[in-house]
Amino acid sequence: MAEKDPTAPPNLRGATPAELDELRVSVKVAGRTTPRPTARPPISAMQALTHRGELDKLIDDGRATLESNPKESHAFFEKAYRKNLMDPRVLSNYGLTLVLVEGDRQRGIRFCEEAVRRGLVSTETLVNLARALVVTRNKEQAIRALRRAMELAPDDPRVGQEFAALGLRRPPPIPWLPRDCFVNKWLGKLTWWFSRRHRLNPLSMS
Numbered sequence: 001m002a003e004k005d006p007t008a009p010p011n012l013r014g015a016t017p018a019e020l021d022e023l024r025v026s027v028k029v030a031g032r033t034t035p036r037p038t039a040r041p042p043i044s045a046m047q048a049l050t051h052r053g054e055l056d057k058l059i060d061d062g063r064a065t066l067e068s069n070p071k072e073s074h075a076f077f078e079k080a081y082r083k084n085l086m087d088p089r090v091l092s093n094y095g096l097t098l099v100l101v102e103g104d105r106q107r108g109i110r111f112c113e114e115a116v117r118r119g120l121v122s123t124e125t126l127v128n129l130a131r132a133l134v135v136t137r138n139k140e141q142a143i144r145a146l147r148r149a150m151e152l153a154p155d156d157p158r159v160g161q162e163f164a165a166l167g168l169r170r171p172p173p174i175p176w177l178p179r180d181c182f183v184n185k186w187l188g189k190l191t192w193w194f195s196r197r198h199r200l201n202p203l204s205m206s
Contacts (some may be wrong), residue, residue, distance in 0.1 A: 041096055062076030062077045062080070066097075069103055073097055074098075077093045078094065088119070089119070089125070090130045091112070092112050093114040095109065095114075095132060098111065099132040099135050100135065105132070110130040111124070112132050116129060123153045123159060126148050126149035127145075127146070140164075142166065146163055
C-alpha cells in the first residue's frame with residue numbers, strides 16, 4: 001500500500017445539500033436598522049399658557065404707553081415680535097408702531113392687514129390698521145376699517161376717537177343738546193342700530 005505524501009494538499013470536498021440547509025437555518029441575517037429621528041418633547045398646556053401670558057403682558061405694557069411714549073411701546077412690541085412673529089395681535093401692534101415710530105409704512109401696514117387676515121378681527125386690530133392707513137393718507141380704507149370696528153363694538157370709545165380725528169364724527173341727533181346728554185346718547189345708539197339693520201351709512205344719519 002502506497003504511503004500518503006504529507007506534502008500533498010488535502011482532499012477538499014463541497015458541502016452536501018443537507019449541510020447547506022443546516023447552514024442557512026443557523027445563520028441569521030440581521031435586518032438593516034434605520035435610526036429614528038429624535039422627536040421634540042411636546043409643549044405642555046402650562047408652557048403654552050405661560051408663553052401666551054408673556055406675549056399678552058408685553059403687548060399690554062406697550063399699549064399702556066402708546067399715546068404718551070410710542071418709542072417705548074415700540075420696544076415692547078418688538079420684544080413680543082421676537083418671541084412670536086406669527087401671532088396676529090403681535091403683528092397688529094408692532095405693525096402700527098413700525099409706521100408711527102420707524103416710518104416703515106409698507107411693512108407696518110402689511111403686518112396690520114395680515115393680523116386681520118389671520119382671523120383676529122377685533123376693535124384693537126381694526127383701529128390699529130386704520131391709524132396706520134391714516135399716516136399713509138389712505139383715508140378711504142381707514143374709514144372702512146373703522147366702520148368694521150364700529151359694527152363690532154359701537155360703544156368702544158377708541159372707534160369714536162379715530163372717527164373724530166378724521167373729522168367724521170356724526171353730529172349729535174339733537175344739535176342744541178350736549179353730545180354727552182343721555183337723550184343724544186340713546187338716540188345715537190338707536191340710529192346706529194337702525195343703520196346696521198337696514199345696511200345704511202351711519203355717518204350720514206344725524
